[in-house]
Amino acid sequence: MTIKVLNALLAVLGGVAGAIVLYYLLNKLAELLPGKWEDRVKPYLYLLPALAAIGLYLIYPTIQTFVYSFANARSTEFVGFDNYINLLGSSGFQNTLFNTFLWILIVPAGAIILGLLIATLADRLKPKGEKFSKTLIFLPMAIGAVSAGAIWRFVYASNPPTQDQIGLLNGIVTGFGGEPVNWLQISGFRFNSLLLMVMLLWLQAGFAMVLLSAAIKGVPTETLEAARLDGAGEGAIFFRIVIPQIRTTLITVFITVLIGVLKTFDIVYVMTNGNFNTNVIAVDFFNQLFTNNNAGYAAAIVVMLLIIMIPVLVFQVRQFRAEEAAR
Amino acid sequence: MSGTQAVTPTPVQLPKETPYAGKAGRRRGVAEVGKSPLWVRIVLALICIAWVVPTFGLAITSFRGQEDATTSGWWTIFTTPANFTRLTFENYSEVFTRANMGEAFVNSLAITIPATIIPILIAAFAAYAFTFMQFPGRDLLLIVIVGLLVVPTQVALVPLLKIYGTLGMNGTFPAVWLAHVGFGMPLAVYIIRNYMATLPREVIESAKIDGASHFQTFWKLILPMSTPVLASFAIFQFLWVWNDLLNALVFVGPGNNQPLTIALVQLLGQQGQGWQLLTAGGLFTMIVPILVFLSLQRYFVRGMTAGAVKG
Numbered sequence: 001m002t003i004k005v006l007n008a009l010l011a012v013l014g015g016v017a018g019a020i021v022l023y024y025l026l027n028k029l030a031e032l033l034p035g036k037w038e039d040r041v042k043p044y045l046y047l048l049p050a051l052a053a054i055g056l057y058l059i060y061p062t063i064q065t066f067v068y069s070f071a072n073a074r075s076t077e078f079v080g081f082d083n084y085i086n087l088l089g090s091s092g093f094q095n096t097l098f099n100t101f102l103w104i105l106i107v108p109a110g111a112i113i114l115g116l117l118i119a120t121l122a123d124r125l126k127p128k129g130e131k132f133s134k135t136l137i138f139l140p141m142a143i144g145a146v147s148a149g150a151i152w153r154f155v156y157a158s159n160p161p162t163q164d165q166i167g168l169l170n171g172i173v174t175g176f177g178g179e180p181v182n183w184l185q186i187s188g189f190r191f192n193s194l195l196l197m198v199m200l201l202w203l204q205a206g207f208a209m210v211l212l213s214a215a216i217k218g219v220p221t222e223t224l225e226a227a228r229l230d231g232a233g234e235g236a237i238f239f240r241i242v243i244p245q246i247r248t249t250l251i252t253v254f255i256t257v258l259i260g261v262l263k264t265f266d267i268v269y270v271m272t273n274g275n276f277n278t279n280v281i282a283v284d285f286f287n288q289l290f291t292n293n294n295a296g297y298a299a300a301i302v303v304m305l306l307i308i309m310i311p312v313l314v315f316q317v318r319q320f321r322a323e324e325a326a327r
Numbered sequence: 328m329s330g331t332q333a334v335t336p337t338p339v340q341l342p343k344e345t346p347y348a349g350k351a352g353r354r355r356g357v358a359e360v361g362k363s364p365l366w367v368r369i370v371l372a373l374i375c376i377a378w379v380v381p382t383f384g385l386a387i388t389s390f391r392g393q394e395d396a397t398t399s400g401w402w403t404i405f406t407t408p409a410n411f412t413r414l415t416f417e418n419y420s421e422v423f424t425r426a427n428m429g430e431a432f433v434n435s436l437a438i439t440i441p442a443t444i445i446p447i448l449i450a451a452f453a454a455y456a457f458t459f460m461q462f463p464g465r466d467l468l469l470i471v472i473v474g475l476l477v478v479p480t481q482v483a484l485v486p487l488l489k490i491y492g493t494l495g496m497n498g499t500f501p502a503v504w505l506a507h508v509g510f511g512m513p514l515a516v517y518i519i520r521n522y523m524a525t526l527p528r529e530v531i532e533s534a535k536i537d538g539a540s541h542f543q544t545f546w547k548l549i550l551p552m553s554t555p556v557l558a559s560f561a562i563f564q565f566l567w568v569w570n571d572l573l574n575a576l577v578f579v580g581p582g583n584n585q586p587l588t589i590a591l592v593q594l595l596g597q598q599g600q601g602w603q604l605l606t607a608g609g610l611f612t613m614i615v616p617i618l619v620f621l622s623l624q625r626y627f628v629r630g631m632t633a634g635a636v637k638g
Contacts, residue, residue, distance in 0.1 A: 001433050008437035011504065015445035023452055027542045042541060043462040050453035050512055051468070053446075057509020058475055061483035068485055075489070121371045124363040135624070136375050142620035143382070143613050144570025146588045149595055150609030151385045153602070154401065164399045166602075168384055171400045202378065210628055255477075263479045266572045270595050285481055286573070295485050302481045313477040320473045327524065 022049065062306070069299035073292075083300035093301075096279040099193050100308075103264065103280060106194070108257040110201050112250060115208025119216055120238070122209075134213070138206035145203065145266030152199050152271070156183040187277035196278060199267050204260060208253045215249035216242060251319070255312060262305060281305050389606035390414040396603035418607035426601075428608055430583070431590035435615075437500055438575070438586050439568045442507035443561055449508070450515030450560070451553065455545050457516070458523040459531055469520070475513040483510070484577050491578065503578040510574070511564050522556035523549060558626040562619060569616050587612040 026045040030038050072079050087093045118137055122130045140148065157167030158180050165171045170180040184192045219242055227237050243250070265282040268274055274283040281301060289298035387401040392415055404411040423429045456462075457469055487506065488497065496502040526549065534544045550557075572588045581589055591612050594605040620627065 001430060004433050004437045007500065008440055011437075011441035011500070012444050015441055015504075016448065019445065019448045023448070023542075027540075031540075040462070043456045043460040043465070046452045046456040046460070046541075047468070049449045050516055053449065053505075053509045053512045054472070054475065057487070057506060058478065058480075058483055058513070059471075061486040062478065064486035065482050118371070118374060121367050121374075124367050125371065126363070129363075129368075133371055133375050135621075137378050138624075139617065139620070140378070140382075142566055142616040144566070144588070144616060146570065146572050146591050146595075147609045147613045150591060150605050150612075151381045153595070153605065154384045154388060155381050164403075166397065166400050168380070168400070168402070171402060202381070214628075259477055259479075263481070265481075269572070270592055282479070282481060282573075286576075289485065290576075299485050302479070302485075305479055306482055309477055309479065313474050316477050317470055317474055320470070 019049070065299045066303055068295055069303045071296050071299075073294040073296050075295050079296065083296045084304075087297060087300055087304075092279070093284065095277060096274075096281055096284045099190065099277070099279060100262070100281045102190055102193060103197060103200075103261050104258065107197050107200055107204070107261045108254050110197070111204050111208040111257045112212070112253055114201060114205040115212045115253065118205065118209045119213035123213065123216060134206075134209065138210055140203045141206050143203070145199075146270055148199055148203055149267065149270035152202075156195060156271075158182045184272055184278075185276045190277070192272065192276055193278050196267055196271055199271070200261065200264060203267075204257055208257065211249055211253050212246065215246040219245045255316060258312060259309075262309065385606050385609055388603065389418055389610045390416065391603060392417060393603045396606070418603050419611070422604050422607040422611065426590060426594055426604055426608055428587065428590055428611055431585055431587045432611070434579075434584055435569060435586040435588075435612075438503055438507075438579070439565055441500075442504045442511075442568045443565045445504065446508045446511050446515050446564065447557055447561060450512060450519050451550060451557065452545070453516045454519035454523050455541075455549055457520045458526075459544075459549070460541065472513045472516055476517060480510045481573070484573075488577060497578065498580055498582065498584060500579075500584065503574055506574055506578055507564070507568050507571075511567070514563070515560050518560055519553065519556050522553055526552055555626060555629060558623065559629055562623050562627045565619055566616050 023046070026048065027042070030042040030045050033041055068075050069083055070078055070080060118134075122133050125133065143151070154166065155168045157165075158170050159165050159167075161180050165174050165180055167183075169183060174180055183195055186192050223241055223245070224237060227241050232240070263282055264280060265286060268278055268280050268283045269286065272278045274280070274287065281304070285298050285301045285305070288294045288301060384401045387404060388396050391401065391404070391410070392413060395410055395413055399407075399410060404414070457465060483506075491497045491502050530548060530552075531544060534548055539547070569586075570588065572592065575586050575589055576592075579585060579589070581593065587608075591605070591608050594601050594608050597605075
């Protein structure tokens with residue numbers, strides 16, 4: 001164990017010192033070049049390590065994944081569109097896509113509504129109460145999905161009716177005289193998926209709340225007072241004055257949560273591992289790769305995930321360019 | 328990106344210091360000052376309780392013996408005094424001996440700290456080049472980075488596994504460090520650049536007139552001025568890597584080098600008999616990120632608003 005600690009410390013020191021030496025050398029290298037060339041080359045040398053990391057760990061593998069998605073399970077032979085055709089034709093994968101679609105539909109909107117609700121309510125408290133309640137709701141952000149899995153086990157757990165319940169929900173149900181329910185196995189109306197979504201909302205609502213709250217506080221007081229003088233009610237002020245002015249933040253929160261939703265792996269993996277009709281695309285990817293040892297299917301799944309992301313990507317880039325133009 | 332824009336804050340909806348981030352109550356939001364009707368307080372209190380109760384239940388259960396934890400709800404300690412008096416620290420000692428959480432804790436630190444620190448300088452140099460240097464292809468490269476913010480990292484896993492396989496790197500710490508450096512880089516460059524773009528350009532211009540090179544300007548001026556955003560990225564990355572399960576499973580896997588997340592997943596896998604250990608393990612896993620989060624919350628919020636909404 002001491003070796004590991006030393007190892008990690010060495011990595012930190014070595015990594016930082018190595019980076020400093022590297023940039024020093026790159027800079028020296030640029031300075032060796034004659035006048036004009038120094039200025040031309042230097043930016044690229046400063047960018048080189050970051051671009052190398054991005055190229056090696058994101059761009060190259062993405063292209064390679066695309067290639068693998070047209071190859072067989074062990075990536076030894078090309079199979080054309082077979083992976084895509086087989087996946088899209090299987091009812092299991094269709095179900096997975098449908099579930100993923102539900103997550104996309106429900107979680108970002110839910111996070112925004114919850115975030116707005118909490119932000120608006122907390123805004124009316126005294127500063128101390130506001131800070132305290134916000135911290136409580138923001139805290140799950142630090143907890144992470146695996147620990148959240150441990151926490152929510154004790155909410156959704158179910159014992160046979162003859163025993164005492166240890167899950168909170170069933171504790172409440174039986175307390176009112178009901179029969180215990182095996183929550184995570186009810187796939188009708190995708191109820192169990194909804195329960196898993198509640199966990200993600202629990203983790204992410206704080207994020208939405210903090211950003212939206214900052215935006216709401218930034219709405220100029222004059223516009224609010226003007227509206228009040230004109231006799232607008234609180235509801236009208238909220239929907240017609242506040243919401244339009246925090247539009248950019250609403251979009252940002254929506255996109256950030258959406259990206260998180262599409263990547264959602266841990267929650268489903270630790271709670272049901274995609275069983276009982278709760279599978280989502282990221283878990284299916286993992287199981288194809290490691291349980292079924294099918295790199296071709298895994299690659300095809302992730303390429304489809306990427307395709308789902310393209311509209312978001314285009315939007316994000318557009319948004320960025322508009323912001324840059326406004327700078 | 329003109330010089331004057333950098334001095335006057337760009338028209339975003341964010342005030343410099345929200346009450347949440349510090350100076351409490353200096354500027355109230357939409358609602359009028361001090362007006363909080365009873366129903367507001369009740370609704371908010373209910374939400375807060377709903378938010379805390381699950382974690383509270385885990386915390387209570389982590390102090391209950393196996394028998395108690397699996398046969399009665401944690402809330403019974405409030406109704407059955409005998410259950411309360413049987414609370415014990417046993418799970419915590421057992422989780423170290425039986426589930427080897429101690430070693431997993433060291434592994435988590437060994438994975439997280441290098442993966443947090445190493446990308447910072449690399450990203451800062453790149454962000455400097457994007458902000459303060461002119462070169463062909465700058466806008467295009469920046470747009471590629473913004474686009475990559477959206478790309479799910481799962482896309483990279485299959486090829487990386489194969490490369491690591493040929494290099495014999497699977498299961499090692501460097502494998503996962505480098506992966507986190509690569510995966511975290513677009514966000515790091517993006518938020519650090521956004522922050523640097525708000526720094527007053529006059530300072531850099533005058534440094535140039537005084538004959539400072541880019542290298543000196545970076546080290547002596549820009550890097551110190553960027554500490555807040557560097558800190559907030561570090562917190563982001565720390566929480567992300569500490570809580571990461573997917574990359575840990577893929578590149579490290581279960582075994583001697585497994586971090587806390589994998590150890591915890593294994594406890595989650597044992598149905599029934601291991602549940603009281605699961606609670607202690609879960610709580611133990613949460614301690615470091617919660618401490619980091621609570622002590623550095625202010626930076627975290629600032630970085631989030633700068634990164635997501637742009638500073």
